Amino acid sequence: MGLAIETTGLVKTFGAQRAVDGIDLAVPAGTVYGVLGPNGAGKTTTVRMLATLLRPDAGRALVLGHDVVREAAAVRDLVSLTGQYASVDEDLTGEENLVLLCRLLGHRTPAARERAAQLLEVFGLTGAARRQVKNYSGGMRRRLDIAASIVSTPELLFLDEPTTGLDPRSRNQVWDIVRAVVARGTTVVLTTQYLDEADQLADRIAVIDAGRVVAEGTPGELKSSVGAGTVAVRLRDPEQREAARAVLATALGTPVRAAADPLALTARTPPGGAAGPAARALAELSAAGITVDEFALGQPSLDEVFLALTDRKEASAA
Numbered sequence: 426m427g428l429a430i431e432t433t434g435l436v437k438t439f440g441a442q443r444a445v446d447g448i449d450l451a452v453p454a455g456t457v458y459g460v461l462g463p464n465g466a467g468k469t470t471t472v473r474m475l476a477t478l479l480r481p482d483a484g485r486a487l488v489l490g491h492d493v494v495r496e497a498a499a500v501r502d503l504v505s506l507t508g509q510y511a512s513v514d515e516d517l518t519g520e521e522n523l524v525l526l527c528r529l530l531g532h533r534t535p536a537a538r539e540r541a542a543q544l545l546e547v548f549g550l551t552g553a554a555r556r557q558v559k560n561y562s563g564g565m566r567r568r569l570d571i572a573a574s575i576v577s578t579p580e581l582l583f584l585d586e587p588t589t590g591l592d593p594r595s596r597n598q599v600w601d602i603v604r605a606v607v608a609r610g611t612t613v614v615l616t617t618q619y620l621d622e623a624d625q626l627a628d629r630i631a632v633i634d635a636g637r638v639v640a641e642g643t644p645g646e647l648k649s650s651v652g653a654g655t656v657a658v659r660l661r662d663p664e665q666r667e668a669a670r671a672v673l674a675t676a677l678g679t680p681v682r683a684a685a686d687p688l689a690l691t692a693r694t695p696p697g698g699a700a701g702p703a704a705r706a707l708a709e710l711s712a713a714g715i716t717v718d719e720f721a722l723g724q725p726s727l728d729e730v731f732l733a734l735t736d737r738k739e740a741s742a743a
């Protein structure tokens with residue numbers, strides 16, 4: 426599969442601060458790529474460089490095969506950006522905003538009206554079409570903003586924190602919209618501070634912190650690299666718990682916790698893939714004559730991954 430974005434050593438400095446400090450990215454075409462990081466990590470700065478709104482100080486970025494500096498106009502023709510802050514006109518209605526954008530893209534008025542009506546319908550805004558945007562809720566505004574960015578189908582869509590501040594229902598609606606956009610073949614680069622959002626939507630994720638990529642991979646790879654998953658065991662006989670605990674500790678090589686429930690044991694899985702050690706642990710429990718009623722392998726949440734990555738960084742910096 427081709428790459429929609431390829432960057433090497435991308436840098437952006439503001440005064441003495443390196444907001445983006447040598448970022449390498451490879452975004453496969455036709456996927457959702459999550460850029461995850463805390464406040465000030467450099468997400469918006471990175472996206473603005475890729476969308477040709479900011480000029481990199483060093484490094485190189487190809488977007489859909491075009492250099493963002495030397496072929497900025499070609500990049501602009503192919504990408505669309507929904508910024509962190511709403512960019513629609515507050516004094517116009519939702520419908521007027523979309524019709525205006527369609528007209529700017531060269532549609533005649535009847536076609537523009539038709540496209541606007543279609544988008545308002547898809548985004549659940551038909552009822553609010555004739556209301557001024559300044560009277561929209563945050564969620565309605567966000568949806569209108571995304572609608573505005575896909576008036577013409579871009580090859581690549583940047584969504585900068587599309588669901589920040591939205592309630593769970595509106596977030597789900599935005600997620601559905603993103604899935605629909607990708608299903609039509611658009612590549613989406615999505616920045617977010619929400620780990621569950623990246624988990625839900627992204628095929629791959631780059632975790633960035635202080636202007637650098639600290640981890641990259643599929644959500645599953647990121648989780649298993651941290652190895653903070655759990656093995657949960659439920660025994661038939663509480664008398665066997667001490668024996669089971671010893672077997673698990675040896676097989677997994679991690680501390681085993683006896684839960685309040687006298688039949689339950691839990692342990693962390695070792696880094697680098699949990700399935701092998703867990704299968705060995707189960708076989709050894711059985712070989713030791715211990716009856717196991719339940720054996721469950723859980724992956725860590727991305728929250729745990731994120732905290733672990735940040736911890737590790739702080740530990741090595743200290």
Ligand SMILES: Nc1ncnc2c1ncn2[C@@H]1O[C@H](COP(=O)(O)OP(=O)(O)OP(=O)(O)O)[C@@H](O)[C@H]1O
Pocket residue numbers: 439442444462463464465466467468469470471509618
């Ligand atoms: N135009 C600017 N002038 C000076 N400093 C800037 C400018 N834009 C960004 N910065 C700084 O660069 C760093 C990265 O900012 P950026 O907006 O890229 O972060 P972010 O990851 O998008 O954060 P957030 O999650 O808060 O949106 C921050 O420390 C910010 O203060």
Ligand SMILES: [Mg+2]
Pocket residue numbers: 468469470509585586
């Ligand atoms: Mg930002």
